[in-house]
Amino acid sequence: MIKLRKYNFFFYLAILLMLSSCQAVSFLQKDQTYLHKNKLKLISKEKIEDKTLLKEELMTFYKQNPNETILWIPRQWFYFIYKDKTTKTSKLMMKAFSQTPTFYNEEASQETAQKMESFLRDKRGFYDARVGFESKKSSQYLTDVQYKINLGNRYHINSLKYECSDPNILKIIEANKMNSFLNNGAPINSSFYDSEKIRITSLLQNNGYAQFNTDNFELKGDSSNYLVNLVLKINTDNNDSIPSKYYVGEITVFTDYYAGQETNKKLDSIKFEGINYYKQLNSFIVNPEILHNSISFRSGDLYNKEVINEVYNKLSQIAIYKFISIRTEYDKNIPNKLNYFIYCYVAENKYSPDIGASLKLVTLSEKEKFFEAGLEGSIYDRIVSDRGDNLNFGGNADIKVNFDKENLYRELNLNTKLDYNYPYPLKSVKISPLYPISSWLVHEDYSKIKNKAITKITASLDHQNFIGNYNITSLNLNFGYNYYSRPEGIQVLFNQAGVNYFASKIIDNSLFNKFQTKSMADFFQTNLLFRNLALSINNDRDNKIFFTNYQVGIELSGLELYLFNEIYDAIYNTDEIWKLSNTVEYAKFVKIDLDIRPKFRLNRNDELAGRLYMGFGSAFNANTLPYVKQFEAEPTNMKLYGEPENLDLVVMLRNHHQNYRFKKEI
Secondary structure: OHHHHHHHHHHHHHHHHHHHHHHHHHOOOOOOOEEEEEEEEEEOOOOOOOHHHHHHHHHOOOOOOOOOEEOOEEHHHHHHHHOOOOOHHHHHHHHHOOOOOOEOOHHHHHHHHHHHHHHHHHHOOOOOOEEEEEEEEOOOOEEEEEEEEEOOOOOEEEEEEEEEOOHHHHHHHHHOHHHOOOOOOOEOOHHHHHHHHHHHHHHHHOOOOOOOOOOOEEEEEEEEOOEEEEEEEEOOOOOOOOOOOOEEEEEEEEEEEOOOOOOOOOOEEEEEOOEEEEEOOOOOOOOHHHHHHHOOOOOOOEOOHHHHHHHHHHHHOOOOEEEEEEEEEEOOOOOOEEEEEEEEEEOOOOEEEEEEEEEEEEOOOOOOOEEEEEEEEEEEEOOOOOOOOEEEEEEEEEEEEEOOOOOOEEEEEEEEEEEEEEOOOOHHHHHOOHHHHHHHHHOOOHHHHHHHEEEEEEEEEEEEEEOOOEEEEEEEEEEEEEEEEOOOOEEEEEEEEEEEEEEEEEOOHHHOOHHHHHHOOOEEEEEOOOOEEEEEEEEOOOOOOEEEEEEEEEEEEOHHHHHHHHHHHHHHOOOOOOEOOOOOEEOOEEEEEEEEEEEEEOOOOOEEEOOEEEEEEEEOOOOOOOHHHOOOOOOOOOOOOOOOOOOOEEEEEEOOOOEEEEEEOO
16 A cells, blocks of 8 residues: 555656646747756867856856756746736745746847856956857757857966055055965956955055045056056045045044934043043943953054954954944044044843753654653853953753664753853963964964953853763863954864863663773863864855865863873882872873865855864873763764773774774774
């Protein structure tokens, strides 16, 4: 009966496909066909640079696109069936499934070819490009169109010269020429020119020219032998367009602003180092001295757009503020001064609670049949004190019962976590390893790193209990910093100090071999100067075709304790290894992992993504790498070759499809 029902399903599906196809064809008039497919054929004697991207750009000029299908049913069929019906079901079908039919139109193809040709000549440096098209019926009712694109030779940049009547502006541009997007040997590409205009505009705005914009450019070129000598002229003849340099005037901060607040009325205020701080509440919701640390420009400073953005980002990290607005006004007495008004919009509620529950029942899986129920909740305090700090406390509990006869088990998980965030680093950050690491990565000085880093303190308690088999309890306390540099796409999460207590209890010893049992022993992890570092780097963020994310993790445990232990043994001529107690050892290990995630865009809808993950962990000082610090080690799928007593190096290489686990005996 089940097989018969399966056959019936395919039979009815085949009938539906036949009917829908016939119905779609029946709506065609004489000499009408549906557009079935658009194709691109690029013809060039030389290698085409960024071929995939070029195709993507040319596809945007299609005047007509073929109709799509849903389960092989043409979407225009739904259009014809339901377009004149007014029932709710018909309207829903029209909105969800229908598509206006695309009847092939030769004039639309001609217009597409002309626009492609203009784009290639005017925007991409193919000055001799020719675009034609050929339409061909793939069936009696369907037409395919192929656009034949003869690119010819592409022109490239031979040289670049800047021209500007203002010597001060020209000096700034020439000093930063090495960062230009218009490099010798690069193909002619209007997007490079647009990027160069934005780069120079930002450069000048960061050097006091607040009113400079991308309309003040003119590009000329002289070509020969497919090479172009470019001249980029910066127009400064119009004094209204390019005024003199601007400077910072008065700075006013409204510390508890809300929409509709009458700022013209007298509000309580204080003046701190030349900046006016206003409040409407009885007391400042955030201490002005704390806000002052976020505002890195002062009256009299040269206008710098980048600094303004940094101030906006830093103030936005204060959780009690819903958003920040920075407005400028020309000083009435001094034309080249800008007065700043910073509005800090306060969130409506100090606390934000959240609660949720989940239920899951799985009965069709061949490997597992289980019931799972969970409960989670959190409370978020947007501001703990007038220092601008915030606190988030949350937890979750879930129970899972597998009732498959061949794999009976019950699992209980309890987790609680407390996160404290202070939107500024402590003064000790200068002697923290975060400073040399971040400065080496982004080449920024201490003041900028300090403005971008925040302090994080985290405490968590986790308990996992496979009832009747084993249970694990872990208590963690970490102190560190989070640093993010937006232009470089680099994020650093650095835990400098912390402790971790791990305790386990094995009930069913048959689940573990000797090595696993040893790695499950209780341990105490200590760190004073370096606990763990998580580094994320986004490479080629402006590349529309290829993008790569690199993630590096480094974790150390017990290094300082190990060094003190060695010094003690050397002084007193002993071989003693320190322990917390007779049953609890100090964990001593190093662990490194690398995660590479490339992504390649194939076309408008498809991407090819990959992942390479590798790492190793090694214990030292007669220690064993703790079970929870191994790479995804699980008793149910762990494969060991023999049972070495002193195994303390674990290396794992993983790609997208398979896991490879290598172990080496030391």
